[in-house]
Structure formats: C-alpha cells, structure tokens
Amino acid sequence: xxxxxxxxxxxDEKKAGFQHVNLQLTKGEVIGVLGTSGCGKSTFLRVLSGLxxxxxxxxxxxxxxxSIGMMFQEPRLMPWLxxxxxxxxxxxxxxKKEASELIDxxxxxxxENHFPKDLSGGMAQRVAIARSLLHNxxxxxxxxxxxxxxxxxxxxxxxxxxSIWETKPSTSILVTHDIDEALYxxxxxxxxxxxxxEVESELVVDKPKPRHRGDRDLADMKEEILKELDFTNx
Amino acid sequence: MTIRTNTAxxxxxxxxxxxxxxxxxxxxxxxxLLPVVLIIIWETASRNGWVASHLLxxxxxVVEEMVTMGREGELWGHIGITLYRVLAGFVIGTAxxxxxxxxxxxxxxxxxxxxxxxxxxxxxxxxxxxxxFILWIGIGEASKITLVAVGVFFPVYLNxxxxxxxxxxxxxxxxRMYGFSTWKQVRKIVFPAAAPSFxxxxxxxxxxxxxxxxxxxxLGTSQGLGYLMVFGQNTSSPExxxxxxxxFAVFGKATDEILKRIERKSLQWQDRLDNSV
Numbered sequence: 001x002x003x004x005x006x007x008x009x010x011x012d013e014k015k016a017g018f019q020h021v022n023l024q025l026t027k028g029e030v031i032g033v034l035g036t037s038g039c040g041k042s043t044f045l046r047v048l049s050g051l052x053x054x055x056x057x058x059x060x061x062x063x064x065x066x067s068i069g070m071m072f073q074e075p076r077l078m079p080w081l082x083x084x085x086x087x088x089x090x091x092x093x094x095x096k097k098e099a100s101e102l103i104d105x106x107x108x109x110x111x112e113n114h115f116p117k118d119l120s121g122g123m124a125q126r127v128a129i130a131r132s133l134l135h136n137x138x139x140x141x142x143x144x145x146x147x148x149x150x151x152x153x154x155x156x157x158x159x160x161x162x163s164i165w166e167t168k169p170s171t172s173i174l175v176t177h178d179i180d181e182a183l184y185x186x187x188x189x190x191x192x193x194x195x196x197x198e199v200e201s202e203l204v205v206d207k208p209k210p211r212h213r214g215d216r217d218l219a220d221m222k223e224e225i226l227k228e229l230d231f232t233n234x
Numbered sequence: 235m236t237i238r239t240n241t242a243x244x245x246x247x248x249x250x251x252x253x254x255x256x257x258x259x260x261x262x263x264x265x266x267l268l269p270v271v272l273i274i275i276w277e278t279a280s281r282n283g284w285v286a287s288h289l290l291x292x293x294x295x296v297v298e299e300m301v302t303m304g305r306e307g308e309l310w311g312h313i314g315i316t317l318y319r320v321l322a323g324f325v326i327g328t329a330x331x332x333x334x335x336x337x338x339x340x341x342x343x344x345x346x347x348x349x350x351x352x353x354x355x356x357x358x359x360x361x362x363x364x365x366x367f368i369l370w371i372g373i374g375e376a377s378k379i380t381l382v383a384v385g386v387f388f389p390v391y392l393n394x395x396x397x398x399x400x401x402x403x404x405x406x407x408x409x410r411m412y413g414f415s416t417w418k419q420v421r422k423i424v425f426p427a428a429a430p431s432f433x434x435x436x437x438x439x440x441x442x443x444x445x446x447x448x449x450x451x452x453l454g455t456s457q458g459l460g461y462l463m464v465f466g467q468n469t470s471s472p473e474x475x476x477x478x479x480x481x482f483a484v485f486g487k488a489t490d491e492i493l494k495r496i497e498r499k500s501l502q503w504q505d506r507l508d509n510s511v
Binding site for chain 1: 404405407409410411412423426502503504
C-alpha cells in the first residue's frame with residue numbers, strides 16, 4: 001500500500017540522516033524500524049509522515065493522500081483540552097461517539113474530563129494512542145512511543161497496542177530502539193545502522209501474536225540482531 | 235490465547251489530592267492584621283495631636299469626608315469619569331495590542347516589519363507623550379483615553395508576542411499532522427497556548443492603565459479622582475487627597491481581582507502551584 005524507493009534525507013553535508021531506504025508496505029502489516037540512536041530512524045518516520053519534506057527519492061501510495069495517525073515519543077497533548085477534547089483534536093466534532101469508545105478501549109473511561117496535568121505519563125500516552133486512532137488511519141506511525149515510560153507501563157501499553165491491532169488492524173510503522181519491543185510487536189523488522197543510516201538488513205518475524213516474551217526463537221533472533229548491530233566497532 | 239485486559243491499573247491520581255489543611259480563618263485575616271494595626275495607630279496619633287491634623291487627618295475624618303461627598307452626589311461623578319477613562323483606554327489599548335500582537339506573532343514578515351518600530355516606541359517613557367497628545371487632540375477626554383491606551387498597550391503586546399513565539403513546536407507539529415491550515419493552526423494551537431501570557435499582559439496592562447489615568451487627570455481636568463487630588467492639594471485639604479488615594483486603591487484592586495478570577499477560571503488546565511487541588 002506504500003512504496004518507498006531510494007529515499008534519503010541528509011543533514012550536515014550528508015554526515016547525518018539516512019539514505020537509500022527501500023520499503024514496501026503491505027496492508028495490515030506491522031513494520032519495526034530498529035536502530036541505535038542517530039541512525040536516522042526517527043527522521044525516516046518524519047519524512048514518511050510528511051513532516052519533513054526535504055528528502056530525495058520517491059514515496060508513493062496506492063491511495064491518494066492516505067490518512068496518517070502519528071504517535072510521538074511524548075504524548076504531545078494540548079494541555080488546555082480535556083482528555084476527551086484531546087482525543088477529538090483535529091476533528092470537527094462528528095466523531096464524538098468514536099472518541100468515547102476509544103477512550104474506553106485505552107482504559108481511560110471516567111477520565112474524559114481530566115486535564116493532561118492530572119494524568120500520569122502512561123495515561124497521557126494512552127490518550128495519545130486514542131487520538132492517533134480516531135480517524136482510522138491508513139497508516140499508523142509510532143515514533144518510539146513507549147521509550148519515555150517505565151518498564152511496567154511500557155509492557156502494559158504494548159499489550160494494549162496488540163489488542164487494538166487485533167480488533168482494528170492498521171498498517172503500522174514502529175520506530176524503536178528496544179529489540180524486545182520490536183520482536184514482540186512487529187511482523188517485519190528493518191535494522192538500520194551507520195551515519196547516515198542505511199537499512200542493514202531485514203528480518204521477518206514469522207510467529208503468531210500474541211507471542212511469549214520468553215520465546216526461544218525470539219531470543220535467538222535477538223541474539224542475531226545484537227550481532228548485526230555490533231556495538232563493539234561502529 | 236492468553237486473556238489480555240484493556241484496562242490497566244490506573245495510577246491513583248487522587249493521591250495527589252491529599253489536602254493540605256488550609257486554616258480557614260488565619261488565611262484571610264492574617265493579611266488584614268497589619269493594615270488594621272496601622273490604622274489604629276494613625277487614628278490615635280491624629281486624635282491626640284501627635285501629628286499635625288491639617289497635614290494628616292485621622293482615617294475617620296477621611297472616611298467622613300468621602301461619605302459626605304458621596305451623599306451630596308459630587309463623588310460619583312469623579313469616580314464615574316475616572317472609571318470610564320480607564321475602561322475605555324483599557325479596551326482600546328488591549329484591542330490594538332491584540333491585533334498587532336497576533337499579526338507579528340503569527341507572521342515572521344509582519345514581525346520584521348512592525349516589531350522594531352514598536353520596540354523603539356516602547357523606549358519612550360509613555361508620559362512623554364502627554365504634551366503631544368494635548369497638542370493634537372486637546373485636553374478633552376480623547377487625549378486622556380489615548381494616554382491610558384498607550385500605557386495598556388505595551389505590556390499586553392509584549393506578553394502576547396512572547397507567548398505566541400514561545401508556543402511549543404512539538405504541539406504545532408501535531409497540527410501539521412492533521413493537515414491544519416495556518417489559520418486553523420493559529421486558532422486551535424497558538425491562541426490557546428498563548429492565552430496565559432496574554433492574560434498576564436492584560437493584568438499588568440490594567441495596572442499601568444490606572445497609573446496613567448492618574449497622570450492624565452493630574453494635568454488639566456475638571457473632574458475625576460486625579461483632579462480631586464489636585465484640588466485637595468490646592469485647597470490644603472489632605473483628606474481629599476488621601477480619600478482619592480484610597481479610592482484608587484479600592485478600584486485598582488477590584489478590577490485586578492476581576493481579571494484574576496477570569497484568569498484562574500480560564501486557566502484551570504495549567505499545572506501551577508496555586509492551581510493544585
């Protein structure tokens with residue numbers, strides 16, 4: 001549904017950013033983009049989402065102007081809006097019912113009228129999930145969505161994402177630096193390396209979800225990825 | 235398949251609400267303690283002739299004078315005209331500042347065009363305008379209202395522009411993700427985000443407005459609380475001067491309190507010390 005051909009985005013005279021990325025996305029698939037910091041994986045997402053237009057290469061999708069839902073590392077809620085209004089942000093008010101449902105789905109029923117200042121980090125990120133899903137996006141982009149959360153909240157929200165995908169499958173791209181998270185959630189993982197970053201390899205995780213966190217095969221894959229990223233001489 | 239629950243245990247946000255025991259009485263009367271003591275000392279000093287009562291009349295004398303003037307109806311005219319000048323100047327100054335602030339805050343080009351001039355004008359002490367205003371628009375109401383408006387304008391303008399410029403880029407990006415037009419971006423993100431600084435500006439604008447109305451009324455008027463002060467000075471009746479000062483204090487405080495309430499009401503979402511439950 002989305003094809004990325006030789007897309008590059010450089011900064012600092014081609015010393016940073018990423019280059020020559022090719023990617024074919026099929027509908028309903030969850031792609032992970034894994035890499036160390038500075039490999040341009042977040043920039044890649046910004047380019048795909050249209051926030052960064054200074055790229056080279058071609059991006060085209062089957063559908064004209066696919067709708068995009070985006071979740072950032074921070075919740076980025078409007079502090080002057082309540083939870084309910086935040087979920088409805090960007091809507092003309094026609095999706096009130098969907099918004100309430102989504103708030104229930106992310107487990108925040110009863111918090112509709114709270115302001116973001118009264119929410120914990122995990123709760124705020126739940127609101128952000130609900131907001132990004134309101135328009136049933138063709139493409140859901142997640143930019144290290146859980147990296148600022150504590151370990152337990154992170155696990156909870158990963159479960160939440162899985163269960164949402166089960167009922168509302170949406171093509172998603174998850175940028176992360178957490179190998180376990182990528183293995184747990186994604187169907188396919190791109191591993192990026194270098195500066196500017198390039199796709200080093202691609203890994204298909206052919207296991208039905210939900211997966212076991214302690215799964216043998218996943219552990220083997222993790223080993224493989226770690227070898228691939230090779231932290232010793234970068 | 236394992237059963238997954240959607241609802242995770244929500245952190246109890248209520249634990250924050252463990253109320254600090256506020257002492258219901260000491261809270262408000264603690265602030266009154268000092269003025270009351272001072273007034274009592276002042277009253278006794280005046281009554282017993284420790285200070286010259288033709289220079290510092292007793293508080294009761296001041297109040298009596300004001301009550302008499304109020305009963306005879308003379309006082310209301312002075313109060314009315316002063317309030318009118320402050321209010322009109324405040325509205326005009328705030329409106330002008332809001333329009334220019336939005337222009338310079340939302341367009342880089344406008345900022346380059348207008349801001350340097352406005353910053354330069356700000357450097358002129360506002361009272362320096364007085365002779366010019368009087369020359370241009372005479373000593374009527376218009377020149378006084380203009381002066382108040384000038385005083386109100388700058389704090390509102392400066393706070394608003396800095397508020398608009400300080401809007402979090404990350405929030406703007408959320409708007410861009412939704413494909414907002416520039417105007418929608420401004421309306422749905424920039425304005426609400428800049429509202430706190432705008433309200434701060436309005437409050438300091440109002441207090442400057444009160445300052446400038448005194449200045450305007452000290453120079454050539456025949457009515458108003460400022461005039462009453464000059465009149466009291468010329469007729470050696472300090473009770474008039476002190477009475478006017480007190481009235482200025484009362485009205486200044488009251489109008490500020492109104493704005494403060496509006497501020498608190500519309501900014502409940504802010505995570506501030508005086509906002510916490």
